[in-house]
Amino acid sequence: FQDIELRLKWPNDIYYSDLMKLGGVLVNSTLIETTFHILIGFGFNVNNSNPTICINDLIAKFNREEGTELQPLSADCLIARTVTVLERLIEVFQEKGPNGVLPQYYKYWVHSGRRVRLRGEDEPLAWVVGVDDHGFLQVHQEGRAVQSVHPDGNSFDMLRNLIVPK
Numbered sequence: 001f002q003d004i005e006l007r008l009k010w011p012n013d014i015y016y017s018d019l020m021k022l023g024g025v026l027v028n029s030t031l032i033e034t035t036f037h038i039l040i041g042f043g044f045n046v047n048n049s050n051p052t053i054c055i056n057d058l059i060a061k062f063n064r065e066e067g068t069e070l071q072p073l074s075a076d077c078l079i080a081r082t083v084t085v086l087e088r089l090i091e092v093f094q095e096k097g098p099n100g101v102l103p104q105y106y107k108y109w110v111h112s113g114r115r116v117r118l119r120g121e122d123e124p125l126a127w128v129v130g131v132d133d134h135g136f137l138q139v140h141q142e143g144r145a146v147q148s149v150h151p152d153g154n155s156f157d158m159l160r161n162l163i164v165p166k
Contacts, residue, residue, distance in 0.1 A: 010137045055078070
């Protein structure tokens with residue numbers, strides 16, 4: 001399934017290419033005394049073709065185009081696969097920090113080299129360059145320093161390549 005063009009859109013969406021949203025991830029964290037608790041939730045459109053597209057539609061499309069016979073995924077199989085991969089990513093993160101998982105993250109994200117405008121359509125272009133140590137999107141405008149864009153105060157409009165305050 002790794003050749004099906006699933007991508008990550010900052011900060012928490014799962015996309016087919018840069019065209020359609022297939023799912024998302026929500027993370028809530030709490031520090032209680034000296035213990036850091038993280039609650040991770042995720043959702044995928046596995047079987048519902050409407051109103052956009054689902055993962056099993058993409059598998060069928062991939063099979064037609066590539067002559068393969070990948071089987072459709074059931075929701076429980078997708079959950080099991082996701083949790084297994086997530087456990088491995090958490091282990092790597094705990095061992096190596098963000099730099100242990102960022103190369104894989106960047107491999108699948110939709111923003112590499114993307115030009116965007118900050119705050120409005122008449123603003124100068126900026127380039128998405130990565131995420132900072134806190135997970136905030138980093139953008140660079142010519143003649144200015146790289147700046148981080150906080151996800152709670154901004155929205156990324158992919159259709160207009162625009163990062164706007166909420």
